[in-house]
Amino acid sequence: MKKLWQGRFSEESSQLLEEFNASIGFDRNLYKEDIEGSIAHATMLSECAIITKDESKTLVDGLKQVLSEIxxxxxxFKTEDEDIHMAVEKRLSEIIGSEIGGKLHTARSRNDQVALDFRLFVLKQNKELAKLVLNLISTLKTISSSNLDTLMPGYTHLQHAQPVSLAYHLMAYSFMFMRDFERFISSFERNNLCPLGSAALAGTPHAINREVTSSTLGFYAPTFNAMDSVSDRDFALEMLFNISVLFTHTSRLCEELILWSSQEFGFISISDKFSTGSSIMPQKKNPDVAELIRGKTGRVYGNLIALLTTMKSLPLAYNKDMQEDKEGVFDSLETAKTSLVILNEMLKTTKFNTDAMLKACKKGHLSATDLADYLVKQKNIPFREAHHITGRCVAVAESAGLDLSDVGLLHLQSVDERIDETALDALNLANSKEARKSYGGTANESVLKQIEVAQKFIENALKLKI
Structure with a gap:
């Protein structure tokens, strides 16, 4: 069977070309969007009196039958059909006849057709991902609400630094994921414009109404420049970038879950439902879910770099290079969705070992900064001198085999007689956490405000009806 574009060709396509040129193997994923766009286009053609209402109805009914068959x-699906657009149109013409079927492509090109299909698909997936990120924020908020007083070490350079609560630590991730959510929503708002009607690159001489198709398909408005419309893949690049930043955050969380599940930390126990064993070591319980998500981060980064490289230096307007725009996006979208679902469920069933966390707080002199702050506030000692005094107190504690939070007053006064009993309160780990009442700090009143912000964020996000 001759191809729909074969009028000026005198030779049949090489089988090598057929296989190399075809995208039907992956762009078949866009069948719903392709048919949805074609129905809107046929309806618009009728409203603009470019085709008759009867012809439009025949086209729409035929397209619905194609959708049902798929x-x-x-x-x-056949390789020789090249892509989803040609496959759908060819089958449509088989059903309703080529005389009417051939009118569907009036005032459009595969260039604006694929731009529409792909954009519609990405925007729908954008909303799905945003919902999954919101679920993750909600789970972290719930766990945090129950762990305001669960002490654990805060780290810098992966060394014990200051005492924090588990709630405070997990809320840090909540705010990362809130920014991720906002990026997805922002991308949707910016890219929800309809390219259909741009034709190949220059628009069309037919008296079409792009506002009709735009409104029918749920876009805010038509795109403004036809040449930009068919060559733009910013929406796909943004999606890949947003997913990459999201995975930067999930990989950091997963890295900590992996560390925390180790014997060295022992902070958490991941549910058997989300752990695997060893083929040789019977005692093993491996955090494979967290490791896989950490590993898939490289995969989504690669998809972003691949599309950036494909789009680099392409002259306007459409080029066949842009056929390479979809597979990486499809892969990253599926990777992100499955990863977010399983990460969320794993977190819900993870058990936190609060005793191990508290025990870890007794190592590394986590309240040392509090002693220095006490000397500054209570004894009016310059911070640099207070820092030096505290360092000597740490050395005394270590020589006694104690954590600074457990030393007695005599130990402290052996370094500096100005230290009195109120210093012991400052060195208490729970008091240390509660002392940081500054905006964004570790004190419960501050963390509760953070949780409240997260709750309001979730409520406002749900109002968006994504």
Whole structure:
């Protein structure tokens, strides 16, 4: 069967070309969007009196039959059809006849057709991902609400630094994921414009109404420049970037979950439902979910770099290079969705070993900064001198085999007689956490405000009806 574009060609396509040129193997994922766009286009053509209402109805009914055949697995995808657009149009013409079927492509090109299909698909997936990120924020908020007083070490350079609560630590991730959510929503708002009607690159001489198709398909408005419309893949690049930043955050969380589940930390126990064993060591319980998500981060980064490189230096307007825009996006979207779902469920069933966390707080002199602050506030000692005094107190504690939070007054006064009993309160780990009442600090009243912010964020996000 001759191809729909074969009028000026005198030779049949090489089989090598057929296989190399075809995208039907992956762009078939866009069948819903392709048919949705074609129905809107046929309806618009009728409203603009470019085709008759009867012709439009025939086209729409035929397109719905094609959709039904695909969803019922009765549709045969063939390499020689090249892409989803040609496959759908060819089958449509088989159903309703080529005389009417051939009118569907009036005032459009595959260039604006694929731009529409891909954009519609990405925008729908954008909303799905945003919902999954919101679920993760909610889970972290819930765990945090129950662990305001669960002490654990805060780290810098992966060394014990200051005491924090588990709630405070997890809320740090909540705010990362809130920014991720906002990026997805911002991208949707910016890219929700309809390219259909741009034709190949220059628009069309037919008296179409792009506002009709735009409104029918749920876009805010048509795109403004036809040449930009068919060559723009910013929406896909933004999606890949947003997913990459999201995975930067999930990989950091997963890295900590991996560390915390180790014997050295022992802070958490990941549910058997989300752990695996060893083929040789019977005692092993491996955090494979967290490791896989950490590993998939490289995969989504690669997809972003691949599309950036594909789009680099392309002259306007459409180029066949842009056929390479979809597979990486499909892969990153699926990777992100499955990863967010399983990460969220794993967190819900993870058990936190609060005793081990508290025990870890007794190592590394976590309240040393509090002693220095006490000397500054209570004894009016310059901070640099207070820092030096505290360092000597740490040395005394270590020589006695004690954590600074457990030393007695005599130990402290052996370094500096100005230290009195109130210093012991400052060195208390729970008091240390509660002392930091500054905006964004570790004190419960501050963390509760953070949790409240997260709750309001979730409530406002749900109002968006994403």
């Amino acid at each position: 969803e019922d697995n009765k549709f045969e």
